[in-house]
Amino acid sequence: MSTSRLQHIKDHLLGEYTCAEMAAPYSPLTTHVLNTGMGVPGAHMALSLHRMDPSTSLWNLLTTGTTNDDGRCPGLITRETFTPAVYKMRFETGQYWESLGETSFYPYVEIVFTITDHSQKFHVPLLCSRFSYTTYRGS
Amino acid sequence: MALSLHRLDSLLVIWNLVTVGTTDEDGRCPGLITTKAFTPGMYKMRFETGQYWESLGHNSFYPYVEIVFTITNPNERFHLPLLLSRFSYSTYRGS
Numbered sequence: 001m002s003t004s005r006l007q008h009i010k011d012h013l014l015g016e017y018t019c020a021e022m023a024a025p026y027s028p029l030t031t032h033v034l035n036t037g038m039g040v041p042g043a044h045m046a047l048s049l050h051r052m053d054p055s056t057s058l059w060n061l062l063t064t065g066t067t068n069d070d071g072r073c074p075g076l077i078t079r080e081t082f083t084p085a086v087y088k089m090r091f092e093t094g095q096y097w098e099s100l101g102e103t104s105f106y107p108y109v110e111i112v113f114t115i116t117d118h119s120q121k122f123h124v125p126l127l128c129s130r131f132s133y134t135t136y137r138g139s
Numbered sequence: 140m141a142l143s144l145h146r147l148d149s150l151l152v153i154w155n156l157v158t159v160g161t162t163d164e165d166g167r168c169p170g171l172i173t174t175k176a177f178t179p180g181m182y183k184m185r186f187e188t189g190q191y192w193e194s195l196g197h198n199s200f201y202p203y204v205e206i207v208f209t210i211t212n213p214n215e216r217f218h219l220p221l222l223l224s225r226f227s228y229s230t231y232r233g234s
Contacts, residue, residue, distance in 0.1 A: 086202055094209075105208050105232040107181060113200050114189075132231030137200040 018064050026074075028082045030123045031089060033071040037129030041071030044099070046092040049076055051085050059088060079118075088112045089124050097130055104130045111135050140191040144171055147181040154183060177213045184208075186221055188228070199225045206230050 029049070033042030045067045050059040062081065065073040090110045097104035111124060123138030140162045145154040157176065160168040185205045192199035206219060218233030 107207060107209050110205060110207070112202060112205070114202050132229070134227070134229040136227030 027076045028079055028118065028121050029076045029087075030121070031067075031073055031076065032123070032125040033067050033091065034125065034127045035071075035129070036127045036132075036134075041067070041069065042096065042126070042128065043067055043069045043071055045071070045096040047073060048090045050088040050090065051083075052088070054085070082115070082118045084116050084118050086112060086114050089126075091126055091128075093126075093128055093133070102130055106133065109133055113137070140166075141187040142168060143185045145183040145185065146178075147183070149180065157182075174213075177210070179210055179213055181207060181209050184219055184221075186223075188221075188223060192225055197225055201228065204228055208232070 031047070033045050033047075034040075035042045047065055047067065048061060049063040049065075050061050052058070053060055063076055065076065067073050088110055090108060093109050094104055094107035106128075109126060109128065111126070113122075113124065115122065121139045125135060125138060127134040142160055142162065143156060144158040144160075146157050147153075148155050158171050160171065162168050183205055185203060188204050189199055189202035204221060204223070206221070208217075208219065210217065216234050220230060220233060222229040
């Protein structure tokens, strides 16, 4: 059995998903990465979504993905899985800048946020350059 | 606002607490680290933003903010501001 097939099975057993596999009609949580340093979408940036387990204070990996050409990553989570909790979006910004042949001040960016009303839509964008970043709660 | 500075132990891959502090009335926190202790490495500034907004009687989208950054040349000066609202934040590398 190939290692990628083993990884695929492992991911499903552990409840981890990639954005492509989810293919949800829409996710109540969305993101958008913008490369403000170059004025382009932050395309092909690896990212992951995690949820904090309140009893252990450990982060559980929910989804991994890569932004598309538009800097977006559809299918992050399903409505059913999106329970009230503390979540973390991790963006592999250091890898991203490295792939463009640049250094960056931040090896990665983690944005931790609290979801109390999971019936709403939440948009967690990242506007980043090599030496700065911004995020805001959108919908 | 309570904050803390941490340095990554690259061998053990754990964060070591370097400094804890609270911002003054100007939002600054002098004396974060000495030149001697400021070695090249990966650092993390953690800001207790959730507590801050709570003390003002508000809720906030972010329970805390952690900014992880890499120092390769510790001879330079680094300024790590946090521009913050209940539903957004920004940071940049200053000097």
